[in-house]
Amino acid sequence: MKVNHAGEHGAVSIYAGQIFMARFTAKSILPELLTFKADEEKHRTTFCRELQRRGLKRCKSYWLCAAGGYVLGIGTGLFGAHAISLTTLAVERTVLRHLRHQTELLAEDFEAVSAISSILNDEQEHHDAAANHSHTSGIFGRMLSTAISGATESVIWLGMRV
Template sequence: MMVATNLAGRILKVNHAGEHGAVSIYSGQIFMARFTAKLLLPELLTFRAHEENHRATFHNELRRRGLKRCKSYWLCAAGGYVLGIGTGLFGANAISLTTVAVERTVLRHLRHQTELLADDADAISAISSILSEEQEHHDAAENHNRTPGVFGQMLSSALAGATESVIWLGMRI
């Protein structure tokens, strides 16, 4: 049980840091969307509010377990904000491609986590409580996407790889 408890703690820490990164991505995109994609602002504000709630869910579970946040917490914030500003600079399509790529990766990890942590009802509850909103973000953004083209495909691949890398790093530091 100790191994599962340690794994659950690491996963919850990384999820908390990831949600902080997501808040930062949306914050950067919201800043830029005022100039490049005004029509997306209401949706981006809603998504950021969801991510703030998700971050609070994981924060509360970490506190309940007596765990500190992940060492990658501020790295996720800084990287997320830069990513949000950068993709927001390219407008609505890049913003939507970012959400799809990041959420697709995150959803795969969250679903896998529910299998790994099947014996930890509290961890499963925290993870499961955010799945539908993360799926909603993915689906709404996917509906905005035009045919991505070469730039969009490269951006999507790079973002999925970066998201995987941040998760991998968070689990190891």
Template structure:
């Protein structure tokens, strides 16, 4: 009996998509910060810290891309523009929407990062190190943001689901282009 083999895991592709995703995350926080000045000033210090984390994460993956002589992912600009729009719109809607968006995005990101670590295993220690280096901060963003969600109504749950689905779609596109 012939067994169908799953596609080989490409750590380089994973690094490229993660780099683009971190660029998107930097821009989500930039958009949220722009509007939080008006709509949720109490979140500004937290958002600035989260943005700084994401900038460091992006630099980790950029360094790994450079070491591997790989160009950035074709979805890099899509992630940047889409991230800023998402951040701006959720920032415009206030603290609850900012928190819901962060939780929705990080829920997807955390699942993908954990799966990447399992898929890569010990085959690429440098990729494993890069991914592992950001995991705890991404978990912190999720957990800290979840504390700001007071009561998630139907609209909040729906927007969180849409944001998670779009995040999944962007990752899927990034892995294929």
């Protein structure tokens, strides 16, 4: 739950950075990015409540996720709508796999599974919307997607261990 909370904070920061840059590079997707950011803020609140229910402090990687997310958002936002969509697609693909795995591991904890399940649909919608915007990526897209997926996996791995 701690990593999920930190990850949602990172997602809010990714969208904040992308929204800032999209005002210059991808105005057409600003409404969607604003909606996605609002969803991630709700998810962060859901996991915050779950941490409080369990009497846990937030993850030590919370601020690292925020800083890294904002830098990622600004960086990918510089390249416009396609890079923004590829970023969302790569992050959400990794997050969906992580959350689904958690629902299996936490099957006996109804509240935890309920919290995760309430978020899965939004994350799937973000993934699918980004997939609809993405077209054949070429070498740049494949490299970006691979790098972002790897970074997301690394942040999850690190968060589970600090």
